[in-house]
Amino acid sequence: MSQPVLRAEGLELAFFGVKAADGIDLEIREGEFLAIIGSNGSGKTTFLNMCTGYLSPTAGTVYLGEKPITGMAPRRIARLGIARAFQIPQLFTDQTLLENVMLAIASRRGIWEGLKPLNRSVYVEEALELLALFGLERHAETITGTLPEGLRKLADITLALALNPKLLLLDEPTSGVSAIERFSLMEKLMAALRSRQMTALFVEHDMEVVRRYADRVVVWDAGKIIAEGNPAQVLKDPKVVERVVGVV
Numbered sequence: 001m002s003q004p005v006l007r008a009e010g011l012e013l014a015f016f017g018v019k020a021a022d023g024i025d026l027e028i029r030e031g032e033f034l035a036i037i038g039s040n041g042s043g044k045t046t047f048l049n050m051c052t053g054y055l056s057p058t059a060g061t062v063y064l065g066e067k068p069i070t071g072m073a074p075r076r077i078a079r080l081g082i083a084r085a086f087q088i089p090q091l092f093t094d095q096t097l098l099e100n101v102m103l104a105i106a107s108r109r110g111i112w113e114g115l116k117p118l119n120r121s122v123y124v125e126e127a128l129e130l131l132a133l134f135g136l137e138r139h140a141e142t143i144t145g146t147l148p149e150g151l152r153k154l155a156d157i158t159l160a161l162a163l164n165p166k167l168l169l170l171d172e173p174t175s176g177v178s179a180i181e182r183f184s185l186m187e188k189l190m191a192a193l194r195s196r197q198m199t200a201l202f203v204e205h206d207m208e209v210v211r212r213y214a215d216r217v218v219v220w221d222a223g224k225i226i227a228e229g230n231p232a233q234v235l236k237d238p239k240v241v242e243r244v245v246g247v248v
């Protein structure tokens with residue numbers, strides 16, 4: 001079996017007595033596309049925040065490979081290899097798509113001097129290559145604020161990939177995207193992830209997306225994992241249907 005890229009052991013965190021993480025143990029294996037599902041408020045985002053350093057668990061440890069990363073600053077964790085794309089895309093909306101990707105590449109290289117020094121062919125070439133992964137190269141000169149939501153989501157994921165992560169975390173990649181666009185977005189995403197042999201974890205509310213695309217699904221309920229495994233089986237589990245599938 002392949003090595004875990006990320007491992008969480010015994011994570012605990014409560015907000016005002018409400019347990020958002022109540023003994024979370026989870027591994028993400030190399031090359032896996034893992035879905036997290038669960039009803040609203042079950043602790044999915046809290047888990048992502050603990051993996052990226054935005055929250056610290058009161059007990060337990062997150063390992064990236066063999067390295068414990070709990071308590072490290074988000075910027076350090078990003079540099080070690082965890083990148084995140086958000087439910088609401090985090091783009092510079094008044095700049096072109098190409099400029100956004102070049103800035104992400106520059107930030108990976110530790111350069112932050114504005115756009116001018118970035119107009120070197122090495123940045124442009126890498127940025128266009130990344131955009132081509134998602135079929136976005138024809139939008140390279142478009143101001144990102146004018147793109148439709150589905151393309152902005154893909155653009156945000158492109159920025160996360162520009163960091164060359166070991167693990168990509170996707171917070172609801174299909175939310176806000178029309179039902180018609182949803183599967184074409186997922187097809188492009190899957191093709192890009194496969195071509196880079198990327199390990200990724202995604203939080204998702206659309207069960208059909210989970211059924212079609214996830215290698216494995218993990219089910220959250222009140223800060224605990226209540227089921228995990230193959231999507232076709234897990235999504236039929238009566239307790240998952242009762243607590244999650246029937247209510248999201």
Ligand SMILES: Nc1ncnc2c1ncn2[C@@H]1O[C@H](COP(=O)(O)OP(=O)(O)OP(=O)(O)O)[C@@H](O)[C@H]1O
Nearest residue numbers: 015018019020038039040041042043044045046047
């Ligand atoms: N910063 C915070 N301060 C106080 N309570 C919080 C904070 N973050 C999360 N919570 C609480 O922790 C619990 C888990 O929240 P979380 O956002 O992780 O759930 P979720 O599964 O991601 O929900 P959703 O599907 O709605 O995004 C909820 O009860 C929430 O209100």
